[in-house]
Amino acid sequence: MVKDIILDCDPGHDDAIAILLAAGHHDINLRAITTVGGNQTLEKVTRNALGLATLAGITAPISAGHDGPLNRNLVTSPEIHGESGLDGVTLPDPAMDLDPRHGVDLIIDAIMESDPGTITLVPTGPLTNIASALQKQPEIASRVAEVSLMGGGASVGNATAAAEFNILVDPEAADIVFSAPWKVTMVGLDVTHEAQATPDVLDQIRALNTPISSFVDDLMAFFIRSNQREQQFAAPPVHDPVAVAHVIDPGILATEHRPIFVETAGKYTTGMTLVDRRPWINPDKNTHVATGIDVDRFWDHVINAIGNL
Numbered sequence: 001m002v003k004d005i006i007l008d009c010d011p012g013h014d015d016a017i018a019i020l021l022a023a024g025h026h027d028i029n030l031r032a033i034t035t036v037g038g039n040q041t042l043e044k045v046t047r048n049a050l051g052l053a054t055l056a057g058i059t060a061p062i063s064a065g066h067d068g069p070l071n072r073n074l075v076t077s078p079e080i081h082g083e084s085g086l087d088g089v090t091l092p093d094p095a096m097d098l099d100p101r102h103g104v105d106l107i108i109d110a111i112m113e114s115d116p117g118t119i120t121l122v123p124t125g126p127l128t129n130i131a132s133a134l135q136k137q138p139e140i141a142s143r144v145a146e147v148s149l150m151g152g153g154a155s156v157g158n159a160t161a162a163a164e165f166n167i168l169v170d171p172e173a174a175d176i177v178f179s180a181p182w183k184v185t186m187v188g189l190d191v192t193h194e195a196q197a198t199p200d201v202l203d204q205i206r207a208l209n210t211p212i213s214s215f216v217d218d219l220m221a222f223f224i225r226s227n228q229r230e231q232q233f234a235a236p237p238v239h240d241p242v243a244v245a246h247v248i249d250p251g252i253l254a255t256e257h258r259p260i261f262v263e264t265a266g267k268y269t270t271g272m273t274l275v276d277r278r279p280w281i282n283p284d285k286n287t288h289v290a291t292g293i294d295v296d297r298f299w300d301h302v303i304n305a306i307g308n309l
């Protein structure tokens, strides 16, 4: 069954793979791409989104959202993604213009113009735009099928001991998103750390022997080096496309329905996603945590999509 998604992202090497997965997979109808300041500044990640869309032949509207968190200063990640946000590759000049609407308005319009329950939101950056859309038009909460977001973790952080980068950048926004009356699936580090671009995966991508597969190869070459240097991964975890893959094929992730809270004021734990795993606690929030992944099936979807482009 084809699913309609809005991808809210900050490309970013793993966002780039998420965009290619959404563009190339036959079970996804990409309705819009919105950008948010995160891995790099809004200007840079928006330029990257336009270049990637040109490369992948995407015709969905693309617009720029917030340039930084709701009420904090933006922290970027040049050590992982480089100065451009997408170091290691050369992008084509954009073949399209940005949609003139603010990203938040594009998100709201796309949801409100669609039948209830038909759109899945897939945020793969800080949750600033999504929280802002909820504040501006709270009715979107009842009209979205699900929020499948890359962020957080039940047992591990990366930006700090407690926090994953996307949540740490804008914890207040994450708190709003995790507290809203809609279904949130947290596709966090517990599963995305398993989604590694191993030599075997890269061999399969190279074997496609297309301009896009060669682009992905170059993209991953930089990402391998930065992840080895910064986080000691032999093969880099490719986080963001896992949140798209969950929409394509929900069976690839094991999930648990558990209350999830975002720490906004911890001494050591700001940005932590606290998952209440006490079995006697009945979840009264519609929040779900991904706890397991079928890695081979995940990469099959990604490689299939890259091959379709």
Ligand SMILES: [Ca+2]
Residues within 6 Å of the ligand: 009, 010, 011, 012, 014, 015, 039, 124, 125, 240
């Ligand atoms: Ca991202």
